[in-house]
Amino acid sequence: MDARKIEKANENYNNHIEWVFEGGIPVWEKHNIQRVVSMAACIVGGHLIVGNRHFCPIMQMTIDNLGIEDRHHNIHEDQGFVDQWGVYMTRQEAWVVAKEAGQIKEVFQEGVLFSECYL
DSSP states (O other), rough: HHHHHHHHHHHHEEEEEEEHHHSOOOHHHHHHHHOOOEEEEEEEETTTEEETTTTOOOHHHHHHTTTTTOOOOOOTSSSSEEEEOOEEEEEHHHHHHHHHOOOOHHHHHHBBBOOGBBB
């Protein structure tokens, strides 16, 4: 993928995240909207990659399309989730959001969300 396109996509994402937290108040608090866990996410090669599960075929395809060769990551630090606004959360942060939203359907490890465990 063209480096300029990746840079522009990252800039657009960062602008969106600034909007989500505009004025220091998250959009979900500002408008009283239930925050939910939306997708699994990984940080690979400095890029936020999303899919229905961690390292699912969708994530693998995105990693390949970005030309990322180094796929080493820390399962505890580099795997998490995004909410409906695309905000990255660790597995622990996502657990809290999923629990508050009533999304937990199974518990593998209390306080840590796994993609198999939420609706």
